[in-house]
Amino acid sequence: MNAPAYNFAYLDEQTKRMIRRAILKAIAIPGYQVPFASREMPMPYGWGTGGVQVTASILGPDDVLKVIDQGSDDTTNAVSIRKFFAKTAGVQTTTRTAEATIIQTRHRIPETPLTEDQVLVFQVPIPEPLRFLEPRETETRRMHALADYGLMHVKLYEDIARHGHIATTYAYPVKVDGRYVMDPSPTPKFDNPKMDDCAALQLFGAGREKRIYAIPPHTRVVSLDFEDHPFERGRTPKTCELCGANDTYLDEVVTDDMGGRLFVCSDSDYCEKRRGAEQAK
Amino acid sequence: MTESDAPLLLAEGLTKYYGRQLGCRDVSFALYEGEVLAVVGESGSGKTTLLQLLSTQLTPSAGHVRYRLRDGVTRDLAELSEAERRFLFRTDWGYVHQDAALGLRMNVSAGANVGERLMAVGWRHYGRIRGAAATWLDRVEIEADRIDDPPLTYSGGMRQRLQIARNLVTQPRLVFMDEPTGGLDVSVQARLLDLLRGLVTELGLAAVIVTHDLAVARLLSHRIMVMKGGEVIEEGLTDQVLDDPREPYTQLLVSSILPA
Numbered sequence: 001m002n003a004p005a006y007n008f009a010y011l012d013e014q015t016k017r018m019i020r021r022a023i024l025k026a027i028a029i030p031g032y033q034v035p036f037a038s039r040e041m042p043m044p045y046g047w048g049t050g051g052v053q054v055t056a057s058i059l060g061p062d063d064v065l066k067v068i069d070q071g072s073d074d075t076t077n078a079v080s081i082r083k084f085f086a087k088t089a090g091v092q093t094t095t096r097t098a099e100a101t102i103i104q105t106r107h108r109i110p111e112t113p114l115t116e117d118q119v120l121v122f123q124v125p126i127p128e129p130l131r132f133l134e135p136r137e138t139e140t141r142r143m144h145a146l147a148d149y150g151l152m153h154v155k156l157y158e159d160i161a162r163h164g165h166i167a168t169t170y171a172y173p174v175k176v177d178g179r180y181v182m183d184p185s186p187t188p189k190f191d192n193p194k195m196d197d198c199a200a201l202q203l204f205g206a207g208r209e210k211r212i213y214a215i216p217p218h219t220r221v222v223s224l225d226f227e228d229h230p231f232e233r234g235r236t237p238k239t240c241e242l243c244g245a246n247d248t249y250l251d252e253v254v255t256d257d258m259g260g261r262l263f264v265c266s267d268s269d270y271c272e273k274r275r276g277a278e279q280a281k
Numbered sequence: 282m283t284e285s286d287a288p289l290l291l292a293e294g295l296t297k298y299y300g301r302q303l304g305c306r307d308v309s310f311a312l313y314e315g316e317v318l319a320v321v322g323e324s325g326s327g328k329t330t331l332l333q334l335l336s337t338q339l340t341p342s343a344g345h346v347r348y349r350l351r352d353g354v355t356r357d358l359a360e361l362s363e364a365e366r367r368f369l370f371r372t373d374w375g376y377v378h379q380d381a382a383l384g385l386r387m388n389v390s391a392g393a394n395v396g397e398r399l400m401a402v403g404w405r406h407y408g409r410i411r412g413a414a415a416t417w418l419d420r421v422e423i424e425a426d427r428i429d430d431p432p433l434t435y436s437g438g439m440r441q442r443l444q445i446a447r448n449l450v451t452q453p454r455l456v457f458m459d460e461p462t463g464g465l466d467v468s469v470q471a472r473l474l475d476l477l478r479g480l481v482t483e484l485g486l487a488a489v490i491v492t493h494d495l496a497v498a499r500l501l502s503h504r505i506m507v508m509k510g511g512e513v514i515e516e517g518l519t520d521q522v523l524d525d526p527r528e529p530y531t532q533l534l535v536s537s538i539l540p541a
Contacts, residue, residue: 148364157407
């Protein structure tokens with residue numbers, strides 16, 4: 001038995017065709033959620049089944065894959081997905097942002113600016129930005145169709161009324177290309193401005209909810225806000241204790257039970273690169 | 282005839298069948314600006330069906346509803362696109378449900394409930410939205426410090442008043458009310474009616490009020506339509522119909538009010 005038990009990159013070719021059609025439609029209508037026939041993957045829902053299917057469908061033998069989980073290359077989710085594609089597709093993998101052609105991410109957008117030759121694939125748990133205010137799918141679809149988005153500001157209003165400022169820090173709603181309101185998956189809102197006019201293609205896959213959506217390269221992405229409460233990027237006002245960066249998104253690491261805290265770059269590759277450059281000096 | 286002399290809402294031969302079941306048959310009337318019309322009748326007489334037909338929530342089996350839009354053009358509501366109808370619904374119209382839970386977002390603060398329509402029509406200034414919400418809460422006699430509480434924490438009467446504020450914030454010209462005082466106790470009803478009467482007069486609202494309570498009709502409406510078995514059996518000026526009912530059914534209805 002030498003024949004492999006599965007196709008290149010796990011999914012069969014017909015499934016990939018179906019997903020590619022959904023991706024093409026998503027690119028044609030920026031921010032619109034395209035339904036697709038999501039498959040069972042050999043991992044539980046919530047672990048990135050949507051992102052994995054998108055990656056599997058666009059992956060070629062020459063691609064170089066990078067997978068990050070909250071910015072980091074070495075956490076469980078990132079390691080297992082990277083190994084999954086190394087095994088099922090035999091593609092080259094990397095942790096370096098600049099070397100990758102496809103980057104699958106659970107939420108963060110790398111600090112290193114992306115290029116035209118790269119594709120960013122997001123894993124999305126809940127693709128519908130209106131969901132928590134309007135539970136009916138029929139109604140939210142109609143609201144998207146009619147661009148009836150007053151409700152989205154109700155959520156932001158509630159934030160300000162309760163907390164004095166817009167307290168939504170992740171999954172912060174954006175308007176794509178002046179038309180569709182989109183949930184940028186649970187990325188910290190710090191990364192929202194990177195989506196605007198991004199050179200790379202951004203694809204979003206939600207496996208359990210069976211939706212794919214996209215932001216084509218160089219598309220206008222605007223974070224929703226109020227005139228008197230404008231969008232703020234939101235960042236812990238600290239510097240990374242490993243590389244000293246003061247403009248990156250930081251993770252707070254609890255180091256002991258005495259209140260010890262360590263702030264480090266969430267993007268582990270970017271942090272290592274900076275430290276490497278420091279040593280080389 | 283000048284523009285504002287034309288009727289605001291015009292129903293022509295409205296008929297609705299639910300399969301073989303009759304909802305209402307051949308209802309025609311004209312409603313003018315600032316006029317309040319009460320539709321009375323017992324349960325199952327087709328009142329609510331009529332209200333839903335008028336507000337385009339149901340499609341009639343036959344007949345038309347025409348409405349004079351803010352630009353002065355009278356149009357058949359069935360011909361409007363859904364986007365136009367929605368816009369109409371959240372700007373020029375109000376709809377007060379009997380059950381406030383249907384007309385409010387129960388988990389969202391009162392301020393946001395009132396502000397939602399403003400945000401839907403493009404208001405993007407938090408301070409101004411909140412200011413408008415506070416003004417309207419004051420007008421419907423809800424204390425200013427309850428602005429951030431969700432209606433879940435409100436009493437029945439307060440919910441109903443909040444629903445009214447939410448509907449009136451965009452200064453609509455026409456409000457539909459489905460049993461606005463249903464399920465409230467008598468003293469709360471009286472206060473709500475008093476408030477409604479004040480607002481209707483002050484704002485010059487046109488309204489269609491569906492009720493089984495003749496006292497509500499007498500207090501609020503200029504004209505009255507009596508429905509029975511899906512058809513209008515009598516209509517006229519409110520005091521005329523209530524004081525001098527012509528049809529036996531209306532006489533029965535009027536005489537069945539308990540003396541105060």
